[in-house]
Amino acid sequence: MKILSIETSCDETGVTILEGIGDRITILGNALASQIELHAQYGGVFPALAKRAHAEKIIPLLKEALSAANLLRVSAREISTADSAYIQELFPHDEALVGKIIDIASHYEIPAIDYVAVTSGPGLEPALWVGVNTARALAHLWSKPLYPINHMEGHVVSALFKQTGEKTYSLEEFEYPALSLLVSGGHTELVLIDSPLSYKKIGATRDDAVGEAFDKVARILGLPYPGGPKISALALDARRQSQDADITFPRPMLHSQDYDFSYSGLKTAVLYYVRDLAKEHPNILKNVKMISTIAREFEEAAIEVLVTKTKKAIEEYNVQTLLVGGGVAANTYLREQLSEKISVPILFPTRELSTDNSIMIGMALYYQLSHGKEKSALENLEADGNLSL
Ligand code: KG4
Numbered sequence: 001m002k003i004l005s006i007e008t009s010c011d012e013t014g015v016t017i018l019e020g021i022g023d024r025i026t027i028l029g030n031a032l033a034s035q036i037e038l039h040a041q042y043g044g045v046f047p048a049l050a051k052r053a054h055a056e057k058i059i060p061l062l063k064e065a066l067s068a069a070n071l072l073r074v075s076a077r078e079i080s081t082a083d084s085a086y087i088q089e090l091f092p093h094d095e096a097l098v099g100k101i102i103d104i105a106s107h108y109e110i111p112a113i114d115y116v117a118v119t120s121g122p123g124l125e126p127a128l129w130v131g132v133n134t135a136r137a138l139a140h141l142w143s144k145p146l147y148p149i150n151h152m153e154g155h156v157v158s159a160l161f162k163q164t165g166e167k168t169y170s171l172e173e174f175e176y177p178a179l180s181l182l183v184s185g186g187h188t189e190l191v192l193i194d195s196p197l198s199y200k201k202i203g204a205t206r207d208d209a210v211g212e213a214f215d216k217v218a219r220i221l222g223l224p225y226p227g228g229p230k231i232s233a234l235a236l237d238a239r240r241q242s243q244d245a246d247i248t249f250p251r252p253m254l255h256s257q258d259y260d261f262s263y264s265g266l267k268t269a270v271l272y273y274v275r276d277l278a279k280e281h282p283n284i285l286k287n288v289k290m291i292s293t294i295a296r297e298f299e300e301a302a303i304e305v306l307v308t309k310t311k312k313a314i315e316e317y318n319v320q321t322l323l324v325g326g327g328v329a330a331n332t333y334l335r336e337q338l339s340e341k342i343s344v345p346i347l348f349p350t351r352e353l354s355t356d357n358s359i360m361i362g363m364a365l366y367y368q369l370s371h372g373k374e375k376s377a378l379e380n381l382e383a384d385g386n387l388s389l
């Protein structure tokens, strides 16, 4: 079964063609464009800019992915007036994108794919709509069934496939109940999975997500967006050189009786600490040693809460397998701490599949279909920025 999948929920535009056979997945074509440089100047993702960048990139990326999969074959096809009108209605304010979609449909063969999968939420709505409407247009023009995928289910499923070769993955065997720790720029969630495809959220952040806290603290420390990888690298240096801070940042909700999180107070604690320190050291942001010591203490506070709550949930729910997903799953210290403190088997996604990508969206549809999920194709699919698991 061949799936075309599209992801545009935040600042990465992704298009993938994958083939699933039994427990194995082969990536036939994959194209990803990051908007990090575009947003870096604003210190975060700017929705209107994200939407425009997705709209510019999506068809070139589709062509790249189809071509890599050997599915981009020149052949003239007539597009009916009704079909052209349908595409125009989907993108009333984007002539350029309408033109590119009509072009690909009229100059190339219908590709031999079986399904189209697209992230329908959660995420930035203007960004999500680009992917959703492009998927609707292609599914309509090529007469392919179209399925919405929850971005968070993509992050969950990304941990279930083990990379076996450059382009191949195979489904891991694991025991239930499983627990998924989802840590990204928009989410911090613990999701209990009793059986395939049954997701029960048992805790979530009450304010900022953990990745968002990394990004905001990076900004306070004068580091560019996205902050996670930069903070993590500085913290690693501080740890290697045994630089300890003479301060302990708070571990919000560490001992609360639930599985919720809160990261906004931790970020504010860093802000106040840096502000006070700047009175004595006006050039603090140029002092790499000081910055990396703060980065270390922040990272350790943020991650201690994640690890402690995850461990508690594993004990209470008799969890047999821990799955980790989302951009912060790429964090080395988190991986180390979980591996050290958690006694059940842990499945991590590859680093490529940790941050946003369209491979995990195709994997999620494949996983659903191969676990017998009855799905009806949705021609009039809508984006939903607040979609929940
Ligand atoms: O899953 P993702 O790519 O996008 C969302 O769905 O939000 O996650 C992006 C987030 C950003 O906040 C980024 O700073 C964080 O993941 N991140 C990291 C690391 N790599 C990415 N945070 C900590 N350590 C990392 N190595």
Ligand code: ZN
Pocket: 151, 155, 184, 185, 326, 327, 355, 356
């Ligand atoms: Zn994500």
